[in-house]
Amino acid sequence: MRELEIRPATPADIPAIVALLADDPLGAGRESPDDLAPYHAAFRRLADDPNQHLVVAVRANRVIGTLQLTVIPGLSRRGTTRSIIEGVRIHADERGSGLGTRLIEWAVDESRHRNCQLIQLTSDASRTDAHRFYERLGFTASHTGFKLAL
Amino acid sequence: MRELEIRPATPADIPAIVALLADDPLGAGRESPDDLAPYHAAFRRLADDPNQHLVVAVRANRVIGTLQLTVIPGLSRRGTTRSIIEGVRIHADERGSGLGTRLIEWAVDESRHRNCQLIQLTSDASRTDAHRFYERLGFTASHTGFKLAL
Numbered sequence: 001m002r003e004l005e006i007r008p009a010t011p012a013d014i015p016a017i018v019a020l021l022a023d024d025p026l027g028a029g030r031e032s033p034d035d036l037a038p039y040h041a042a043f044r045r046l047a048d049d050p051n052q053h054l055v056v057a058v059r060a061n062r063v064i065g066t067l068q069l070t071v072i073p074g075l076s077r078r079g080t081t082r083s084i085i086e087g088v089r090i091h092a093d094e095r096g097s098g099l100g101t102r103l104i105e106w107a108v109d110e111s112r113h114r115n116c117q118l119i120q121l122t123s124d125a126s127r128t129d130a131h132r133f134y135e136r137l138g139f140t141a142s143h144t145g146f147k148l149a150l
Numbered sequence: 151m152r153e154l155e156i157r158p159a160t161p162a163d164i165p166a167i168v169a170l171l172a173d174d175p176l177g178a179g180r181e182s183p184d185d186l187a188p189y190h191a192a193f194r195r196l197a198d199d200p201n202q203h204l205v206v207a208v209r210a211n212r213v214i215g216t217l218q219l220t221v222i223p224g225l226s227r228r229g230t231t232r233s234i235i236e237g238v239r240i241h242a243d244e245r246g247s248g249l250g251t252r253l254i255e256w257a258v259d260e261s262r263h264r265n266c267q268l269i270q271l272t273s274d275a276s277r278t279d280a281h282r283f284y285e286r287l288g289f290t291a292s293h294t295g296f297k298l299a300l
Contacts, residue, residue, distance in 0.1 A: 014225070021226050030227050042229030049201060049223060072220050073199060075164070076171050076237045077180050079192030084234070087226045112300050119300055122272060122293035134296045143272035145293025146284045150262050150269055 004099070006106045009054040009066065014039050016063035017056065020089040026124060027089075053110065057103055064091040067103045071114050083111040085121040104137055154249070156256045159204045159216065164189050166213035167206065170239040176274060203260065207253055214241040217253045221264050233261040235271040254287055
Protein backbone atom coordinates (compact mmCIF):
# COMPACT_ATOMS: atom_id res chain seq x y z
CA MET A 1 0.00 0.00 0.00
CA ARG A 2 1.58 3.26 -1.15
CA GLU A 3 1.65 6.26 1.09
CA LEU A 4 -1.69 7.92 1.83
CA GLU A 5 -1.95 11.67 2.27
CA ILE A 6 -4.96 13.48 3.77
CA ARG A 7 -4.76 17.18 2.88
CA PRO A 8 -7.00 20.22 2.34
CA ALA A 9 -8.86 20.11 -0.97
CA THR A 10 -7.95 22.62 -3.69
CA PRO A 11 -10.04 23.79 -6.66
CA ALA A 12 -8.08 21.33 -8.85
CA ASP A 13 -9.57 18.47 -6.78
CA ILE A 14 -13.19 19.45 -7.53
CA PRO A 15 -13.76 17.11 -10.53
CA ALA A 16 -12.43 14.12 -8.55
CA ILE A 17 -14.49 15.01 -5.46
CA VAL A 18 -17.67 15.40 -7.52
CA ALA A 19 -16.98 12.03 -9.20
CA LEU A 20 -16.81 10.47 -5.72
CA LEU A 21 -20.04 12.20 -4.63
CA ALA A 22 -21.84 10.97 -7.77
CA ASP A 23 -20.56 7.36 -7.54
CA ASP A 24 -22.94 6.52 -4.72
CA PRO A 25 -26.45 4.99 -4.59
CA LEU A 26 -27.92 8.22 -3.16
CA GLY A 27 -25.54 10.67 -4.84
CA ALA A 28 -26.12 9.34 -8.36
CA GLY A 29 -29.47 11.13 -8.60
CA ARG A 30 -28.49 14.41 -7.01
CA GLU A 31 -25.07 15.37 -8.39
CA SER A 32 -24.12 16.86 -11.78
CA PRO A 33 -20.53 15.86 -12.69
CA ASP A 34 -21.03 17.36 -16.18
CA ASP A 35 -21.72 20.82 -14.74
CA LEU A 36 -19.08 21.80 -12.21
CA ALA A 37 -20.02 25.50 -11.91
CA PRO A 38 -22.17 25.09 -8.76
CA TYR A 39 -19.36 23.10 -7.12
CA HIS A 40 -16.77 25.80 -7.85
CA ALA A 41 -19.10 28.41 -6.33
CA ALA A 42 -19.61 26.20 -3.26
CA PHE A 43 -15.86 25.66 -2.96
CA ARG A 44 -15.36 29.43 -2.70
CA ARG A 45 -17.95 29.58 0.10
CA LEU A 46 -16.08 26.78 1.92
CA ALA A 47 -12.72 28.50 1.44
CA ASP A 48 -14.13 31.73 2.93
CA ASP A 49 -15.20 29.98 6.16
CA PRO A 50 -12.35 29.17 8.58
CA ASN A 51 -14.54 26.60 10.36
CA GLN A 52 -14.86 24.45 7.24
CA HIS A 53 -12.27 21.78 6.48
CA LEU A 54 -12.82 19.93 3.21
CA VAL A 55 -10.10 17.32 2.76
CA VAL A 56 -9.13 14.72 0.22
CA ALA A 57 -7.32 11.43 0.70
CA VAL A 58 -4.70 11.00 -2.03
CA ARG A 59 -2.53 8.06 -2.99
CA ALA A 60 -0.19 8.07 -6.02
CA ASN A 61 -1.64 11.47 -7.09
CA ARG A 62 -5.16 10.01 -7.18
CA VAL A 63 -8.05 11.35 -5.05
CA ILE A 64 -9.57 8.26 -3.43
CA GLY A 65 -11.59 9.75 -0.59
CA THR A 66 -13.11 12.94 0.78
CA LEU A 67 -14.72 14.29 3.92
CA GLN A 68 -15.94 17.67 5.20
CA LEU A 69 -15.42 18.67 8.83
CA THR A 70 -17.24 21.70 10.29
CA VAL A 71 -16.40 23.21 13.68
CA ILE A 72 -19.45 24.58 15.52
CA PRO A 73 -19.18 26.53 18.77
CA GLY A 74 -22.22 26.55 21.03
CA LEU A 75 -23.54 27.29 24.51
CA SER A 76 -25.04 23.90 25.36
CA ARG A 77 -23.11 21.27 27.37
CA ARG A 78 -21.14 23.99 29.21
CA GLY A 79 -20.07 25.80 26.06
CA THR A 80 -19.06 22.71 24.12
CA THR A 81 -17.55 23.18 20.68
CA ARG A 82 -18.62 20.29 18.48
CA SER A 83 -17.59 19.17 15.01
CA ILE A 84 -19.79 17.70 12.33
CA ILE A 85 -18.66 15.29 9.64
CA GLU A 86 -20.44 15.49 6.27
CA GLY A 87 -19.85 14.12 2.79
CA VAL A 88 -17.72 11.06 3.56
CA ARG A 89 -16.98 9.24 0.30
CA ILE A 90 -14.52 6.47 -0.53
CA HIS A 91 -13.62 5.48 -4.10
CA ALA A 92 -15.28 2.18 -5.10
CA ASP A 93 -11.83 0.57 -5.62
CA GLU A 94 -10.81 1.43 -2.07
CA ARG A 95 -13.84 0.32 -0.04
CA GLY A 96 -12.91 -2.18 2.65
CA SER A 97 -9.25 -1.06 2.53
CA GLY A 98 -9.31 0.79 5.86
CA LEU A 99 -9.37 4.19 4.15
CA GLY A 100 -12.72 5.11 5.75
CA THR A 101 -11.22 4.43 9.16
CA ARG A 102 -8.18 6.58 8.29
CA LEU A 103 -10.43 9.46 7.23
CA ILE A 104 -12.59 9.31 10.36
CA GLU A 105 -9.46 9.04 12.54
CA TRP A 106 -8.18 12.16 10.79
CA ALA A 107 -11.48 13.93 11.62
CA VAL A 108 -11.27 12.85 15.27
CA ASP A 109 -7.66 14.04 15.60
CA GLU A 110 -8.39 17.33 13.85
CA SER A 111 -11.47 17.89 16.06
CA ARG A 112 -9.40 17.34 19.21
CA HIS A 113 -6.73 19.69 17.87
CA ARG A 114 -9.45 22.33 17.40
CA ASN A 115 -10.70 21.87 20.97
CA CYS A 116 -13.93 20.11 20.08
CA GLN A 117 -15.40 17.98 22.86
CA LEU A 118 -17.96 16.20 20.71
CA ILE A 119 -18.01 14.93 17.14
CA GLN A 120 -21.21 14.06 15.36
CA LEU A 121 -22.60 13.02 12.00
CA THR A 122 -25.79 11.74 10.45
CA SER A 123 -26.06 8.86 8.03
CA ASP A 124 -29.03 8.04 5.82
CA ALA A 125 -31.16 5.30 7.40
CA SER A 126 -30.55 3.13 4.32
CA ARG A 127 -26.76 3.06 4.83
CA THR A 128 -26.73 0.16 7.30
CA ASP A 129 -23.12 -0.82 6.46
CA ALA A 130 -22.02 2.72 7.31
CA HIS A 131 -23.91 2.54 10.62
CA ARG A 132 -21.98 -0.58 11.66
CA PHE A 133 -18.75 1.12 10.57
CA TYR A 134 -19.37 4.17 12.78
CA GLU A 135 -20.36 2.00 15.74
CA ARG A 136 -17.12 0.01 15.40
CA LEU A 137 -15.26 3.35 15.59
CA GLY A 138 -16.95 4.15 18.91
CA PHE A 139 -19.82 6.37 17.76
CA THR A 140 -23.23 5.92 19.42
CA ALA A 141 -26.42 5.97 17.35
CA SER A 142 -28.19 8.07 19.97
CA HIS A 143 -30.12 10.48 17.75
CA THR A 144 -32.69 10.69 14.99
CA GLY A 145 -31.73 12.95 12.09
CA PHE A 146 -34.40 15.12 10.46
CA LYS A 147 -34.16 16.97 7.16
CA LEU A 148 -36.40 19.45 5.34
CA ALA A 149 -35.73 20.54 1.75
CA LEU A 150 -36.28 24.29 1.29
CA MET B 151 -50.68 36.79 24.11
CA ARG B 152 -48.24 39.71 24.21
CA GLU B 153 -45.95 40.39 21.33
CA LEU B 154 -43.18 37.87 20.75
CA GLU B 155 -39.79 38.95 19.47
CA ILE B 156 -37.12 36.62 18.05
CA ARG B 157 -33.77 38.43 18.02
CA PRO B 158 -30.00 37.73 18.16
CA ALA B 159 -28.82 36.79 21.66
CA THR B 160 -26.58 39.22 23.54
CA PRO B 161 -24.20 38.50 26.45
CA ALA B 162 -26.90 39.79 28.83
CA ASP B 163 -29.12 36.88 27.73
CA ILE B 164 -26.60 34.20 28.76
CA PRO B 165 -28.00 33.49 32.28
CA ALA B 166 -31.53 33.06 30.88
CA ILE B 167 -30.33 30.85 28.02
CA VAL B 168 -28.32 28.65 30.38
CA ALA B 169 -31.36 28.35 32.67
CA LEU B 170 -33.36 27.09 29.67
CA LEU B 171 -30.60 24.63 28.71
CA ALA B 172 -30.47 23.28 32.27
CA ASP B 173 -34.26 22.97 32.69
CA ASP B 174 -34.42 19.86 30.54
CA PRO B 175 -34.33 16.11 31.28
CA LEU B 176 -31.04 15.71 29.39
CA GLY B 177 -29.60 19.16 30.07
CA ALA B 178 -30.00 18.96 33.85
CA GLY B 179 -26.96 16.71 34.16
CA ARG B 180 -24.68 18.47 31.75
CA GLU B 181 -25.09 22.23 32.34
CA SER B 182 -23.65 24.46 35.09
CA PRO B 183 -25.91 27.48 35.66
CA ASP B 184 -23.84 28.40 38.74
CA ASP B 185 -20.67 28.80 36.66
CA LEU B 186 -21.30 30.94 33.60
CA ALA B 187 -17.64 31.46 32.60
CA PRO B 188 -17.57 28.65 29.99
CA TYR B 189 -20.78 30.01 28.45
CA HIS B 190 -19.37 33.52 28.13
CA ALA B 191 -16.27 32.09 26.41
CA ALA B 192 -18.49 30.07 24.08
CA PHE B 193 -20.61 33.14 23.33
CA ARG B 194 -17.49 34.97 22.13
CA ARG B 195 -16.70 32.06 19.78
CA LEU B 196 -20.24 32.24 18.42
CA ALA B 197 -20.06 36.01 17.97
CA ASP B 198 -16.81 35.65 15.99
CA ASP B 199 -18.38 33.27 13.48
CA PRO B 200 -20.67 34.94 10.90
CA ASN B 201 -22.31 31.58 10.11
CA GLN B 202 -23.64 31.19 13.66
CA HIS B 203 -26.99 32.67 14.62
CA LEU B 204 -27.93 32.22 18.27
CA VAL B 205 -31.36 33.74 18.90
CA VAL B 206 -33.70 34.20 21.81
CA ALA B 207 -37.48 34.44 21.85
CA VAL B 208 -38.56 37.24 24.17
CA ARG B 209 -41.97 38.28 25.45
CA ALA B 210 -42.49 41.07 28.02
CA ASN B 211 -38.69 41.33 28.48
CA ARG B 212 -38.47 37.66 29.43
CA VAL B 213 -36.38 35.10 27.50
CA ILE B 214 -38.73 32.18 26.89
CA GLY B 215 -36.97 30.28 24.13
CA THR B 216 -33.69 29.86 22.28
CA LEU B 217 -32.27 28.20 19.19
CA GLN B 218 -28.94 28.10 17.36
CA LEU B 219 -28.81 28.10 13.57
CA THR B 220 -25.55 27.29 11.73
CA VAL B 221 -25.06 27.84 7.99
CA ILE B 222 -22.82 25.22 6.37
CA PRO B 223 -21.68 25.46 2.75
CA GLY B 224 -20.70 22.22 1.03
CA LEU B 225 -20.02 20.51 -2.29
CA SER B 226 -22.54 17.67 -2.09
CA ARG B 227 -26.00 17.93 -3.70
CA ARG B 228 -24.68 20.30 -6.41
CA GLY B 229 -23.05 22.66 -3.95
CA THR B 230 -25.95 22.84 -1.53
CA THR B 231 -25.65 25.17 1.44
CA ARG B 232 -27.44 23.62 4.40
CA SER B 233 -28.36 24.92 7.83
CA ILE B 234 -28.34 23.01 11.08
CA ILE B 235 -30.57 23.72 14.06
CA GLU B 236 -29.12 22.99 17.52
CA GLY B 237 -30.08 23.80 21.08
CA VAL B 238 -33.82 24.34 20.74
CA ARG B 239 -35.27 25.08 24.18
CA ILE B 240 -38.67 26.40 25.26
CA HIS B 241 -39.40 27.66 28.78
CA ALA B 242 -41.50 25.15 30.77
CA ASP B 243 -44.31 27.71 31.11
CA GLU B 244 -44.51 28.13 27.36
CA ARG B 245 -44.52 24.54 26.12
CA GLY B 246 -47.56 23.77 23.97
CA SER B 247 -48.07 27.49 23.28
CA GLY B 248 -46.91 27.37 19.66
CA LEU B 249 -43.59 29.02 20.53
CA GLY B 250 -41.59 26.02 19.28
CA THR B 251 -43.33 26.29 15.94
CA ARG B 252 -42.59 30.03 15.80
CA LEU B 253 -38.89 29.38 16.50
CA ILE B 254 -38.58 26.67 13.84
CA GLU B 255 -40.47 28.86 11.35
CA TRP B 256 -37.97 31.62 12.10
CA ALA B 257 -35.12 29.16 11.40
CA VAL B 258 -36.72 28.06 8.11
CA ASP B 259 -37.24 31.68 6.97
CA GLU B 260 -33.72 32.69 8.00
CA SER B 261 -32.26 29.64 6.20
CA ARG B 262 -34.09 30.54 2.99
CA HIS B 263 -32.93 34.14 3.33
CA ARG B 264 -29.34 32.84 3.60
CA ASN B 265 -29.76 30.73 0.44
CA CYS B 266 -29.83 27.37 2.20
CA GLN B 267 -31.53 24.61 0.23
CA LEU B 268 -31.71 22.13 3.10
CA ILE B 269 -32.29 22.42 6.84
CA GLN B 270 -31.45 19.62 9.23
CA LEU B 271 -31.27 18.77 12.91
CA THR B 272 -30.84 15.79 15.18
CA SER B 273 -32.93 15.01 18.22
CA ASP B 274 -32.07 12.56 20.98
CA ALA B 275 -33.84 9.24 20.42
CA SER B 276 -35.58 9.67 23.80
CA ARG B 277 -37.34 12.91 22.75
CA THR B 278 -40.31 11.25 21.05
CA ASP B 279 -42.59 14.29 21.53
CA ALA B 280 -40.01 16.43 19.73
CA HIS B 281 -39.89 13.91 16.88
CA ARG B 282 -43.64 14.18 16.32
CA PHE B 283 -43.32 17.98 16.49
CA TYR B 284 -40.65 18.08 13.73
CA GLU B 285 -42.61 15.67 11.54
CA ARG B 286 -45.71 17.88 11.85
CA LEU B 287 -43.57 20.78 10.61
CA GLY B 288 -42.63 18.80 7.48
CA PHE B 289 -39.27 17.35 8.51
CA THR B 290 -38.48 13.75 7.52
CA ALA B 291 -36.76 11.41 9.99
CA SER B 292 -34.52 10.02 7.25
CA HIS B 293 -31.22 9.74 9.11
CA THR B 294 -29.53 8.18 12.10
CA GLY B 295 -27.48 10.58 14.22
CA PHE B 296 -24.17 9.40 15.69
CA LYS B 297 -22.12 11.09 18.41
CA LEU B 298 -18.68 10.47 19.89
CA ALA B 299 -17.45 12.32 22.98
CA LEU B 300 -13.81 13.38 22.63
